[in-house]
Amino acid sequence: MAAIVCNNLTKRYGKTTALQNVNLSLEPGRIIGLAGPNGSGKTTLIKLIQRMLVPTQGQIMINGSEPSPETKAHIAYLPDRDFLPDWMKVCALMDLYGKYYGDFDRASAEQMLANLAIDTTQTFKKLSKGTREKVQLILTMSRKAEVYLLDEPIAGVDPAARDYIIRTIISNYNPEALVLISTHLIADIEAVLDEVIFLKQGQIVLHENTDDLRTRVNMSVDEYFREVFKC
Amino acid sequence: MLGKLIGYEMKAYSRIMVPIFIAVAALSVIIGLGLRFIPEWVGGNVLFALTLILYIGLLVAIAVMTTILGINRYYGNLLGREGYFMFSLPVKTSTMMLAKTIGALIWTVLGAIVGGASIALISVIGFNTKDYAEIINAFKMLLTEIKPYTGYFILWVIVIIMAVIQLIVQVYAAVSIGSQWSGHRLIGSILVYIGFEIIEAIIATIIRAIHPLANWIERVMTGTSWGTTPNYGAPILILVLILVEIVIFWVIAWYFTDRKLNLE
């Protein structure tokens, strides 16, 4: 059964259309890239999956049910900004995750934080920006979720941090889970993608297996992306 | 889940409120001790004046911080950046709203209790035992006086608590509508709150213009008491009106928080 299905999904904000008639079926066990320039509707799609927005038309199904508190229990979401209560200590944030998410693997989170020598008694706000991003990634990936929604995890990070993020995603990869990564910088992550979706002005212009795509167009996914989204 | 969410609210308030509460308690002790052991403490002592100003300032701070935190636990925590965390929790929107409301109510009540208790503390420490016995006596007499009206008294306490809840939910409704206006969320929220007040005033004016209704309300509010039976009409009518407002504001807040969520 597909992990995420979208049927004729449309989202409008007043007169602006953020997503137009999106049809998608995403299988578990795959790492899928959601690629498009800023404003193409990537975050809107992710927010709809996470029920932070309600569709104007159409439907989303997550493992067979519509977005709800029950589906959120199995979705690990990493927004594209600082989103944790920043007055808390890192260890208190782990308590928080443990309390609300039955699938949070605290030992794994502690191990990853220890590997980076992050002091868990430190207040989140006082950490550097890069460290905050890593803590958020670690907390998200330490959940044994069915779906991971990672919104622009590599935007604006240096190459070392990017490699760390990619390795963290791969090492916590669960063969039964779906990982959806949104990005406007496809080159950095194309090697980890099974499939890629191109989103252009709220519409899906491509959804293909990345190796098939490379063979078909005889280019890297990134080169093809640049061609499709040429200004 | 509701219990966990309320626990989270307690933690968020306590890191600001508990230090203020402790400071109030400490100052109460100091003022009390001063009243008792320093004869010239009251009469034009600069130190006493300063302590008293600080004490009153802290009481004001309790009220102000409870209000600010109460607003910000919704405006900031639910509708701001942290909303991305809150709305990822496997919890219904209404459960989160309920936790926020209960949290705000608990801290309002706690603030009132701390304020009252600090005055009691000053009295207990400040006056010598003779005064102390007199105070207890007066209090006992007051209790005997009130006794026949216990039910009536409790009813008014419920009215006050509901009025606080109504205020809280009205703020939630205002900020959830105001936050629809990206880039002007705060000013939007304030304008919506003022709008609510204006609408309430208009409705009150309309009711006053409908004479039969206005007369009926007048009769209920001023209704006569029979012997020891007080007029229950007034608090019951007020309670009903407050409950209606709570329901209306709750539905508005829920609609704009759940169906029309517009995170920062």
Add this chain to the structure above:
Amino acid sequence: MKWDFKNGIPIYLQIISILKMQIAGGGLPPGSQIQPVRDLAMEAGVNPNTMQRALTQLEQEGLLYTQRTSGRFVTEDEEVLREMRKSLSEQYVRELFESLSKIGMDKNEIIEAVRSYQEEPAVKKEG
């Protein structure tokens, strides 16, 4: 191991040729154990599914074999290894001929160039 991926070629095919080079060059000697898929994927920065696909194909070609309990190993079958070296060398020679004929050299010129390179390799290596 160095993992550099070129554009326009499926990544699992590139992984296969990198691993073949390692086996042929002795980086992965016959009988040596291969790291678990996830570790290799992490090292290469690729999707574990892609790494799995490459390893499965190498197994099908007989270059790797799996022992149920202890993991995946490089074959010790000399015949298979010789076959692989032969096909690799054919591939490189073909690529050499293709590139050089693109710049206008004919068969004899290419062979002559190879011979002269072989006679003074040190100098050429410096270049």
